[in-house]
Amino acid sequence: MNPGMTLQTSNLDHIVGQLTEAVHEHRILPGAKLREDEVGEIFGVSRTIVRQALRAMAHEGLVTIERNRGAFVARPSIKQAREVFEARALLEPQTARAAAERATPEDIAQLERHITAEHDALDRGEAGVALKLSGDFHMSIARIADQKIIEDFLRQLISRSSLVIALYWRRRNALCESHAHHALINALRMGDGDGAEELMKGHLLDLFTQLDLREHDPAPTSLRDALGK
Amino acid sequence: MNPGMTLQTSNLDHIVGQLTEAVHEHRILPGAKLREDEVGEIFGVSRTIVRQALRAMAHEGLVTIERNRGAFVARPSIKQAREVFEARALLEPQTARAAAERATPEDIAQLERHITAEHDALDRGEAGVALKLSGDFHMSIARIADQKIIEDFLRQLISRSSLVIALYWRRRNALCESHAHHALINALRMGDGDGAEELMKGHLLDLFTQLDLREHDPAPTSLRDALGK
DNA sequence: AAAAATCATATTGTATACAATTTTAGCCTC
DNA sequence: GAGGCTAAAATTGTATACAATATGATTTTT
Structure with a gap:
């Protein structure tokens, strides 16, 4: 512009x-x-x-x-963690459907670059970076759907999801979301709204069921180290 | 507590x-x-x-x-106005269903007091107050559903709705939402989730279709007068 | 007279100073 | 050594001072 x-x-x-x-x-x-x-x-x-x-x-x-x-x-408390994924389940499947109906080839290409970066980060063992990129992937879908307000809500939900995962993620190993994301891209490319909606629903449920919603406290972090300054 | x-x-x-x-x-x-x-x-x-x-x-x-x-x-632009009601249509029917499944007699009583106040305000010709109470009514339903995050989102959406109505409301006469709200209370009282969901969906659609989404500018207001100070 | 430029005023942006509160450390008591 | 009190230090809360920008009036130019 x-x-x-x-x-x-x-x-x-x-x-x-x-x-x-x-x-x-x-x-x-x-x-x-x-x-x-x-x-x-x-x-x-x-x-x-x-x-x-x-x-x-x-x-x-x-x-x-x-x-x-x-x-x-x-x-986030355990109750809040539940609410985050309930809200995502309410917003994201519908958003994925809308995105499938509007996605341009450039949109698809951008999503694929996203996936590649995500995969690379995992290969380098940078689980945190991969998680952040995964969040960006979900944001991109909302952007493609061209729903600014829902995009804003989703930003908050993804931020909170990141906290929830930090607190309650079950295994030490990283989330492997590549497959689900690949399948979603395919549905978007085909303009398959129904498929995108269902895949997103399943993807979110999958994430949620891998949480271990028990109390425990995490280690503190030095702010300077975290920001590398 | x-x-x-x-x-x-x-x-x-x-x-x-x-x-x-x-x-x-x-x-x-x-x-x-x-x-x-x-x-x-x-x-x-x-x-x-x-x-x-x-x-x-x-x-x-x-x-x-x-x-x-x-x-x-x-x-809010016309596009934003549309998005506001699209988002509400995504969140509120489900929320009304959840509320119907959880509402206690006290909840119902509170909602009815709300309606009464709304009606009184309309009788006194205080359309603005009635509109504000109408927003509170919708917030109360989210509160009853016990979904804090969705409650937060809804707060934003209702705020924006108020702006949308100020800009794009078709008629000079006030919104008459009493009937829809009464019907909703009945569904909640009966624990009728399906009914509550459908009524809310219809109610929101009804509101939206009464908007006249054309550009025009409103008169400015003196801040001191508005706040009565 | 209309348009442009200039200056004075009004308003917002940021940093700093001071007040209020919490945190920490030291000291005492038991 | 645990618990509790007191004082010092650290941290946050709010107001104010100054800088940067925008607004509006006045003058100048065409």
Whole structure:
């Protein structure tokens, strides 16, 4: 639309993006404290901006803010974990159907590049990166469906899913979502709405049943290490 | 849970609540500017708090923030208006079903009090208040269904619906939702999940088809008058 | 007179200073 | 050594000061 435009992303967006990515990739774990000074020093901004970022992430469900105690990466309860996947089951199958009816060849190509990157990350043993890319894959489908509001909701749900997986994922080995994602792409390519809807439904159920919804606490993380700064 | 507890709602929550209510009741119309100084003076807080409040409302979709230009009550586009009701159609029927399966007698009683208040407001000619109560009615159903996440999503959708109605409502006369709401309560009382789901689906479709999705601009509002301060 | 440029004002963006609260460490008591 | 009190330090909450930008009036130019 404006090819030469220097896609200016604000300082705030950058901080939210970096922190969000780190949480999605499990470099910062649920329960970790996000001190305002520390974050501000890392990114070279004042606490004013950091507080905006943390509040934005709190609105997305990624962060919990406790008055006078600070911001922590959220720890979804077992009930919340259930609700996250129930909500996804309500939104995503229908969205996959809409995407199947609208997907262009470029859309398909982009999804395939996504899958490739996801696979590569797994090969390199970067499970966190693969998980993050998997979330991006689901977001892409919502984008193809051209439903901005549902896309927003899904962003929150995928963020929370990442936390749920960090807390309740059963096995130590990584999620292997390639097959399900491949099948979905095929349905999208064929314009098979029914198939896409069913595949997505099954995929989400599959993910959910691999959770072990028991209480336990995760190890804390050093923020500086997680952000590599 | 703690009967004597002084339900302390923070200063910030109070401002968000007051502004949100004013928008829901159409005392402040889409496009109206919310100057930080003005809001701060009205509520007796500094711009720091006001900015938090406006950003929170932006996250809910009630406010649009334009860099260096300020915050305005959001003006959903026609496409967004459509998406709002599509999303509601995806979430609310299922939620009504869940509510029908869980509603207690107290829940029913509360809903009926709601309807009464709504009716009274209409009798007094306070269309905005009635609209706000109608939104509360839908929120109550989500609460009864005991789905916090969907409740959050629905809050955003109902907020946006209020803006959509302000912009695109066809007739000058008020929405008459009493009948649909009464029928819904009956289904909930009977524990009739199927009925509740169908009634909600029809109710939302009914609302949507009464919109006139054409462009036009609304009159601006004085903030002080709207908040009565 | 219309359009453009300029300056003054108003408003928002960010950093900093100070207040309020929590956390931590030290010390005492038992 | 465990528990509890006190004081210091660390951290967050809010207001204010200053910088950057946008807005609106005035003047200048054509």
